[in-house]
Amino acid sequence: MQIDQKSPTTASVFSDLRTRAVDVFMAGVREADPADGVEQALSGKSFNRPTIISVGKAGVSMAEAAMRKVQAETVVVVTNYENARPLEGAEVRAASHPIPDDEGARAALRVEEALCMAKGDVIALISGGGSALLPAPVNGVSLEDKAKVNALLIASGADIVMMNLIRQQLSRLKGGGFLRAAAPSHVTTLVLSDVVDDDLRAIASGPSVSPIGSRADAVAALKSLKVWNRLPSSVREHLMKPESDLGPLPESETILVGSNRRSVSAMARASGGGKAKGVHVFPAPLTGDVDEAAHVILDCVKEKGIYLFGGETTVKLAGKGLGGRNQELALRVARLAGERGLEDYVFLSGGTDGRDGPTDAAGGLVDSTTLSRLKDAGVDIDDVLARNDSYHGLEAVGDLLKIGATGTNVADLQVLILP
Known part of the structure; x- marks a missing residue:
């Protein structure tokens, strides 16, 4: 220090x-050291052939703690460059925060692959920063366009809930995307909250919980921030499409392990x-x-x-x-x-x-x-x-x-x- x-x-x-x-x-x-919280949350629990996905600034330390309690078949960690370090038995990937980069996009593809190929239960470890670290743009929106949106939101003065409301509508993995990718596996999520009211939907854009709002809500938020006309055309076009009916999210369990x-x-x-x-x-x-x-x-x-x-x-x-x-x-x-x-x-x-x-x-x-x-x-x-x-x-x-x-x-x- x-x-x-x-x-x-x-x-x-x-x-x-x-x-x-x-x-x-x-x-x-x-x-806020997540190790104790993760170990306590996993104590006494049993999992079937678990896959661990740990995403966020605390990704490595949370995965390390989880691996002391659970013998996982696959462990994928995505964290920011500053916090990345080797972790025996895990695949650690580093990406950019707060502006997404190509490494983050590649990491998102790897996470999607691991979720889809999970042969048993999934343990998701989520901490702040996960939203930018795991960009998985929806079809028709490029990573560059998504990075432009992120930069506009950061400069606009939007709070974290509003930012993640918008990010969720532009991502395959946010707003419950983990649950859909992992289905039919059961997902247990441990969350280190970087959101002051601990709204699980806003932490890392809620990859394993329901979205904050709809596309229409995202459009209204962007217009209120006075950035709608500055968005890439691909983003505006996607947000103006009718809402997708994907059905209800699969059931899951979420545990809070640390907070402000x-x-x-x-x-x-x-x-x-x-x-x-x-x-x-x-x-x-x-x-x-x-x-x-x-x-x-x-x-x-x-x-x-x-x-x-x-x-x-x-x-x-x-x-x-x-x-x-x-x-x-x-x-x-x-x-x-x-x-x-x-x-x-x-x-x-x-x-x-x-x-x-x-x-x-x-x-x-x-x-x-x-x-x-x-x-x-x-x-x-x-x-x-x-x-x-x-x-x-x-x-x-x-x-x-x-x-x-x-x-x-x-x-x-x-x-x-x-x-």
Whole structure:
């Protein structure tokens, strides 16, 4: 783990607080380690000639845990490049996230093949990121077209549920596609949730559960996001076709093995307990636009202590800079705290997967000296935010949070400390 700190002032005055914020955050990340959850879920269960399919950022670690409990005939793992590693007895494939690539398309074909050829039960291990990692475009839609849709959705500020509603309608494997491909095999799915309300249909676009909505719903969502006319023509044509009547999905079993809520609870325990004096757990998921989220966070401040949040915010991209929602949220909190005259604070916002947007940082770690250090470095915070260039703004003052790929993903966590 690397905590990017360059400022002597920050190191001398805020070092202990920054370290504590990271420790609390990492307690939440450790709680999301899927190994224990997978092993507990599989304990006492028996399977007939099982095939294991593990997809997502936690794909390798979930498969590894499952293989300790189940002797499978076939194990196929699809994960992102950062988390890929060899796993004895398994076929591990790496693909791109968040924008799908050719390796992901080839991996999707291999998963379809393994599901269709399963001779017994299927164990599906699903974690966040699986949607982009397993692109299986419907007939008539190319991978390039699907990648364009994904990029438009990311830039639009759409939340994860809306994004996956649309993705499901463009995929052979999402929205219950696993169940149809595997039929008549029985599918047991273990899910590590990266969705704040644990909606199973939205996690990795719900490969083994019913879809979120219909093609008409996807069209309405795309029009509300004002991107319908920017879609590839093949996508518009497919979504305007009549709904397909594929009949009911085969029956299956789904078990939740980790979530954002559990990680927030773990942060509370690491802070001294959820009911300890001075520890405040925000009762609802932190969602919505990052600027609105910054106001929600600072509006909570009534006294000194530790304030804990979990959820997944959104960013509507207007500039062409580099960053992610956690980095931008950290900078927006710093700016708003400065406007409100908040003194002596540390704020951390990070992704539990260790990667925020298309960067090598998990998020940002700011404090009440961040604004002055930005000014000394010649960085205009308003300009940085207007260009969505939070990465380079935070990098200039050593306020990036870098922890490396974690092998898990339960959305984002935030820690605000006022000593």
